Amino acid sequence: MEWAASDDTLSQADRLRVAQFVDQIAGIQLPESKKVLIETRLRKRQKALGYGSLKEYVDDVLTHRSSEFELTHFLDALTTNKTGFYREAEHFEFLVSYIVKHRMTQASPYRVWSAGCSSGEEPYTLAIELSELAGKLPHFTSEITATDISVSCLAVAKKAIYSHDKIEMMPMEKRRRHLLRAKNKTDPRIMIAPETASHVAFSEFNLKTGDYTAFKQQFSAIFCRNVMIYFSNTDRQTLTDRFAASLKEGGLLFIGHSESLMDQHNRFERLVPTIYRKRG
Known part of the structure; x- marks a missing residue:
């Protein structure tokens, strides 16, 4: 017997439920244009857990709150x-x-915050660059705080192991100083050298609902790139104000090239496109 493929898609109402939940918890916007992305990503969890349909999975998570773990x-x-x-x-x-x-x-x-660090490539790039700088400037030291809402991304980041294609943009001389190759020659993966990785501290943090006062000291620079593009204008403004409070006077804020800064309170001056300095 031949079976037709199931048209397992989310209804408009269920898509809105998902979008509203993600907006409420994380501030991330998932408009109608993201419907296929939502379905594709949630379908992996649905199948892994054995649910018969996407709707059944979404209902169990959002309506019945089957478990905080699955949320x-x-x-x-x-x-x-x-x-x-x-x-x-x-x-x-x-x-x-x-x-x-x-x-x-x-x-x-010199304290840097990688806000929305994903799987760790950004904060480790910062660690490499600031470690290089420490060899040239007397008494220069740095600390990098890296946070993300994604527990799976943070798990990858903490392992500090990446496929070789991830380092294509890294200069060869820096690869030699800051990366380790697997002892097994058939393993193409690389690892961030422990001395370099030690400059980065990873933790889970929600940019919308997190406690910014938990950071005991202000930062000299904040990298929040390609994150705010997913936020509403209101949340972007709130985040800008919180970043300003988290930065030292004259501290730097880096955003993504596809983003613009919501700064109604004039907390920052633009140095060059996508790079801002906190006003005194």
């Missing part, structure tokens, strides 16, 4: 974004040049 996976599936080492590399070049120009020596570590 985490549900949200995780819809908030994971693409990243890579040295993505928008000019940001890292600017940061290094700015530190050299304005902070030749300092008494405390």
